[in-house]
Amino acid sequence: METVLELNAVVKRFGDNEVLRGVSLSLHRHEVVCLIGASGSGKSTLLRCANLLETVDEGSISLFGQSLLSPHIDPDLVRRHIGMVFQSFNLFPHLSVLENILIGPLHALKRDGDEVREEALALLERIGLRDRADDFPDRLSGGQQQRVAIVRALAMRPSLLLLDEVTSALDPTLVGEVLDLLRDLARSGTTMLIATHEMNFARDVAHQVAYLDHGVLVEQGTPEQIFVSPRHEATRTFLDRVR
Amino acid sequence: MRNLRIALAGLVGVSTIGVATLSSGLAANASSYSLATCKTTIAAQEYAKGKLTVATDNPVYTPWFVNNKPTNGKGYESALVYAIAKTLGVSTSNVNWVTEPFDSSYTPGTKKFDFDINEISYTAARAMVVTFSNSYYDVQQSIVALKTNRIVKHHTRADLKTYQYGDQIGTTGLSFINSFIKPTKAARVYSTLDQAVAQLQNGRIDALVIDTPTGQYMASAQITDKNKKLIATQVGQFPSVGEHYGLLFQKNSPLAGCVNVALAALKTDGTLTKLQNKWLNIYTSVPVIKP
Amino acid sequence: MSLEQEADALQTPPRLFLPRRRQLLIGRRGLVASTLSTLLVLGGLVAVFYLAPGGASVRFFFFNPHHMWHSFIGDPRQGLSSVGRGLIVNIWIFLVCEVLVLFFGLIIAWTRMSQSPVLLPFRILSTTYTDVFRGIPILLVFFLVGDGLPALQLGFLSNQSPAVYGCMSLTITYSAYVAEVYRAGINSVPHGQTLAARSLGLTHYATMRRVILPQAVRTVIPPLLNDFISLQKDTALLSIFGAIEAVRAAGIYASTEFNFSGYVVAALLFLILTIPMTRYTDHLIARDRSLRLAAA
Numbered sequence: 037m038e039t040v041l042e043l044n045a046v047v048k049r050f051g052d053n054e055v056l057r058g059v060s061l062s063l064h065r066h067e068v069v070c071l072i073g074a075s076g077s078g079k080s081t082l083l084r085c086a087n088l089l090e091t092v093d094e095g096s097i098s099l100f101g102q103s104l105l106s107p108h109i110d111p112d113l114v115r116r117h118i119g120m121v122f123q124s125f126n127l128f129p130h131l132s133v134l135e136n137i138l139i140g141p142l143h144a145l146k147r148d149g150d151e152v153r154e155e156a157l158a159l160l161e162r163i164g165l166r167d168r169a170d171d172f173p174d175r176l177s178g179g180q181q182q183r184v185a186i187v188r189a190l191a192m193r194p195s196l197l198l199l200d201e202v203t204s205a206l207d208p209t210l211v212g213e214v215l216d217l218l219r220d221l222a223r224s225g226t227t228m229l230i231a232t233h234e235m236n237f238a239r240d241v242a243h244q245v246a247y248l249d250h251g252v253l254v255e256q257g258t259p260e261q262i263f264v265s266p267r268h269e270a271t272r273t274f275l276d277r278v279r
Numbered sequence: 280m281r282n283l284r285i286a287l288a289g290l291v292g293v294s295t296i297g298v299a300t301l302s303s304g305l306a307a308n309a310s311s312y313s314l315a316t317c318k319t320t321i322a323a324q325e326y327a328k329g330k331l332t333v334a335t336d337n338p339v340y341t342p343w344f345v346n347n348k349p350t351n352g353k354g355y356e357s358a359l360v361y362a363i364a365k366t367l368g369v370s371t372s373n374v375n376w377v378t379e380p381f382d383s384s385y386t387p388g389t390k391k392f393d394f395d396i397n398e399i400s401y402t403a404a405r406a407m408v409v410t411f412s413n414s415y416y417d418v419q420q421s422i423v424a425l426k427t428n429r430i431v432k433h434h435t436r437a438d439l440k441t442y443q444y445g446d447q448i449g450t451t452g453l454s455f456i457n458s459f460i461k462p463t464k465a466a467r468v469y470s471t472l473d474q475a476v477a478q479l480q481n482g483r484i485d486a487l488v489i490d491t492p493t494g495q496y497m498a499s500a501q502i503t504d505k506n507k508k509l510i511a512t513q514v515g516q517f518p519s520v521g522e523h524y525g526l527l528f529q530k531n532s533p534l535a536g537c538v539n540v541a542l543a544a545l546k547t548d549g550t551l552t553k554l555q556n557k558w559l560n561i562y563t564s565v566p567v568i569k570p
Numbered sequence: 571m572s573l574e575q576e577a578d579a580l581q582t583p584p585r586l587f588l589p590r591r592r593q594l595l596i597g598r599r600g601l602v603a604s605t606l607s608t609l610l611v612l613g614g615l616v617a618v619f620y621l622a623p624g625g626a627s628v629r630f631f632f633f634n635p636h637h638m639w640h641s642f643i644g645d646p647r648q649g650l651s652s653v654g655r656g657l658i659v660n661i662w663i664f665l666v667c668e669v670l671v672l673f674f675g676l677i678i679a680w681t682r683m684s685q686s687p688v689l690l691p692f693r694i695l696s697t698t699y700t701d702v703f704r705g706i707p708i709l710l711v712f713f714l715v716g717d718g719l720p721a722l723q724l725g726f727l728s729n730q731s732p733a734v735y736g737c738m739s740l741t742i743t744y745s746a747y748v749a750e751v752y753r754a755g756i757n758s759v760p761h762g763q764t765l766a767a768r769s770l771g772l773t774h775y776a777t778m779r780r781v782i783l784p785q786a787v788r789t790v791i792p793p794l795l796n797d798f799i800s801l802q803k804d805t806a807l808l809s810i811f812g813a814i815e816a817v818r819a820a821g822i823y824a825s826t827e828f829n830f831s832g833y834v835v836a837a838l839l840f841l842i843l844t845i846p847m848t849r850y851t852d853h854l855i856a857r858d859r860s861l862r863l864a865a866a
Binding site: 381382385386387388391402404407409448449453454456458465466467468469470474475477478481482483484504506511565 | 624627628630631646647648649705717720721732765782809810811813814818821823824826828829830
Binding site: 087089112113114115116118119120122124126127128129132139140145164185188189192211 | 684760762765766767769770771772773776780784785788801817
């Protein structure tokens with residue numbers, strides 16, 4: 037399988053605080069990788085480094101074999117291939133649902149308006165929010181907002197999606213609808229790197245699960261390996277705590 | 280200079296009326312008081328008992344005062360105040376000077392001085408809210424400009440309308456510009472005379488209109504370039520329109536009567552003329568131009 | 571107290587009424603109370619105005635209808651400028667400056683918040699600029715511009731009308747204020763918005779233009795209007811350069827007629843201009859507040 041994203045011995049520091057301590061990880065086409073680990077273990081930072089929202093101190097990151105840390109790389113072009121969804125949605129409150137989805141294709145990709153509109157409406161149809169296209173985000177429930185945020189990322193036709201604890205800010209009753217959408221995406225072959233606290237979801241959907249502890253990628257494997265017979269004591273302790 | 284709108288009733292032949300006002304006014308007031316009575320009553324009428332409190336602005340200008348020091352008895356207005364004091368039996372040491380900006384000299388409320396001497400023009404409108412003494416100086420307006428300005432050579436009635444004038448707020452010069460010259464460009468109005476002079480110096484205005492003695496002093500001593508070279512000239516003075524300066528009193532101040540008596544006495548014995556010759560004469564021989 | 575007594579006491583319903591005195595302020599009686607207190611306060615002020623020892627003289631010197639009207643219309647034959655006509659100068663200076671200030675303020679704020687290394691000198695410059703011109707009394711800026719520029723003898727720059735120098739001084743000072751208002755507005759947009767926009771591949775410029783500025787505008791409008799209200803009043807400083815605007819016209823009237831009613835006229839005219847703006851600003855602030863409360 038083709039390697040989409042590859043991190044090699046990535047180190048990230050904030051001042052004296054080493055948040056990522058030589059993390060290596062690769063993501064192949066159509067693959068779903070779930071990152072698990074306690075809050076503050078470096079999951080979010082890892083995702084942000086992957087699309088250059090954070091600079092990297094050591095190591096290398098490559099997308100389709102091209103090093104992203106080369107000075108000749110245009111970060112804006114990189115980000116157009118990598119979709120990102122945030123814990124707190126970060127929809128643009130001054131734009132309607134439809135405009136939120138259109139802004140990337142129109143103003144980053146400079147695509148044709150009518151065509152993009154058709155696609156955006158089709159995406160909204162797919163998540164059952166077509167009739168809310170002209171509403172502003174604050175009229176939507178948290179679950180609906182997060183699904184719009186996912187669709188906003190998808191509208192860029194990214195090569196991969198980064199999802200940063202996308203259900204953590206949601207009311208428990210609304211978590212399901214978001215996870216269902218992600219399952220749906222996984223089934224249709226979307227390449228995703230998902231930071232999550234939802235262990236059952238990770239077990240269902242992930243091809244690979246990686247456990248991150250204080251900036252160290254302790255162990256990586258299939259869901260069975262990680263959840264049923266973890267090799268490391270730290271992984272076992274963590275899983276016992278969250279179950 | 281601190282003057283105002285000239286009493287505008289009919290501009291023809293006003294010069295003669297002006298002179299008439301001066302003499303007849305003095306005569307009328309003098310009849311009700313005598314110098315001897317005044318010397319005994321003055322103490323009770325003073326703002327600060329036993330002191331004659333006289334107000335003027337700060338800074339003050341030559342030839343009305345010298346070296347910005349009202350107390351030195353030099354300059355026409357300073358010398359006049361001491362002459363009035365002497366006539367009324369007030370000793371020199373009992374004349375007390377206080378600072379009063381022109382703008383606050385006419386504010387309502389009790390004035391903190393016996394009278395203000397600050398080249399303030401008598402007008403009927405002003406006389407409704409303050410009391411003026413009779414004239415202590417009959418004044419004419421003149422034009423001051425830089426020597427290089429076109430106005431020096433070209434000042435026919437039509438030419439005069441084309442210049443950019445500027446003046447201090449509240450001055451007769453300003454009223455004169457608006458009511459006699461009627462320029463096509465609105466005159467600029469500054470808060471202080473210094474500002475107007477500064478604008479003249481750097482060529483922002485073509486000319487300012489000011490009483491003849493002050494204007495002559497500006498041209499002959501005050502306005503210089505950075506090498507201390509005199510750069511201004513008095514283009515000429517306008518015919519009298521009957522304007523005169525008076526001392527400004529609290530409305531209906533009882534002291535005004537006695538001061539008028541003193542002024543009359545100073546006029547009769549020739550002191551007034553003598554002081555004018557001494558302090559103002561060199562500044563008043565200026566050609567007359569017709570607006 | 572025995573346990574029984576305590577139980578009894580608990581069965582007596584607790585007192586829940588307001589004290590009788592405060593009951594007078596409820597409902598229609600409250601309206602009566604507020605009317606009464608308004609009348610009392612206003613009446614008191616009017617009484618002070620009429621009964622003060624100097625009341626009559628203040629009414630004559632400041633609120634004289636004849637002088638108010640006369641100063642409003644002016645009289646060119648007597649060299650009296652019209653306060654009303656003067657106000658037109660204030661208004662158009664204000665309008666011109668408003669546009670200039672909005673523009674330059676944005677440029678300064680943008681420069682100050684830029685990240686490009688090439689712009690570093692401009693970043694330092696704009697930071698210094700806002701520090702300096704927010705700290706200098708505006709009167710001094712007027713003197714520096716109005717007397718300094720002509721003295722430089724820079725041809726075109728040194729040969730402008732008082733209105734132009736006035737506009738320059740106001741624009742210089744208020745651009746510094748408004749730049750800070752913009753900056754505060756931009757900073758008030760949550761960082762997540764920038765992250766979301768950049769993660770869509772929008773450039774720094776597109777992020778600003780499409781995402782940050784449109785949101786910043788909403789928070790920025792009330793403080794911006796506040797600055798405009800004081801800008802409107804500060805147009806009176808134009809008189810320093812000899813321009814005859816409303817306040818200077820009133821000053822000319824006062825020094826000519828020895829009556830201050832022209833100042834009151836000027837004050838009233840300024841109020842007519844600024845009150846709609848202050849009311850509108852308050853309305854926007856209240857609306858923004860209720861929107862945020864509804865969202866929370």
